Amino acid sequence: MDVLRQILVVLHIVGIAALLGGVLTQLSALRTGEVRIVPAMTHGALTMLVTGLALVGVDRQGLDKDLDTAKIATKLVVLLVILVLVWGNRAAARVSGRVLGTIGLLTVANIAVAVMWT
Ligand code: HEM
Incomplete structure (x- = not known):
């Protein structure tokens, strides 16, 4: 079960990379004024939701x-706002x-919540 948790955390972090990476590609x-929502953002946000809920389970x-x-509730609410936007x-x-x-800011905020909220 611990291996499954570790795999899910890895996928959870891959989701952050996709979401935040998608945001960074649009900075230029x-x-x-040609900013778009790229698939990396939608797929990354969905990955965060699925792996996050699986981790809770x-x-x-x-x-x-x-x-x-x-x-967890704070992270879920922040991610739901991100999902609505993307x-x-x-x-x-x-x-x-x-x-x-x-x-971008909400994603970084959720990283801070995950790491700093003890
Ligand atoms: C943009 C949204 C999110 C970001 C940036 C994020 C970020 C992170 C990071 C960096 C970790 C590893 C550090 C730690 O263990 O605390 C983590 C772990 C975790 N996340 Fe998220 N998360 C997000 C959304 C969610 C959601 C929506 C849920 C659940 C509904 C969730 C549930 C969890 C759980 C349960 C862990 C702990 C894994 C463990 O140590 O067993 N996350 N998250």
Whole structure:
């Protein structure tokens, strides 16, 4: 079960890389106003949701590990806002810099919550 948890954490981090990497690829488009929601963002955000929920299941049921419910709920709410922004705008020809900035900041905020909330 611990190996499964480790694999899920690896995939969880791959999801962060895709989401944040997608945001970074669009930074140069801020100058031309051609910012788009790229597939790496939508797939990364979905990966975060699926692996995050699976981790909760494995930690709770499989490993009997106590999780901080407030921390997990905070991460879930922040990710749901990210999901609304990326899925809601995925077909748009361009999005505003504010949408891109909000997705990036919320992703970094969730990394801070994951690492600093003890
Ligand atoms: C953008 C969204 C998210 C980011 C950036 C993120 C980031 C991280 C990071 C860096 C870790 C490894 C450090 C640690 O163990 O605390 C982690 C672990 C974890 N995440 Fe997330 N996360 C996100 C969303 C979620 C969601 C939505 C859930 C659940 C609903 C979740 C559940 C978990 C769990 C349970 C662990 C602990 C794994 C363990 O040590 O057993 N995460 N997350």
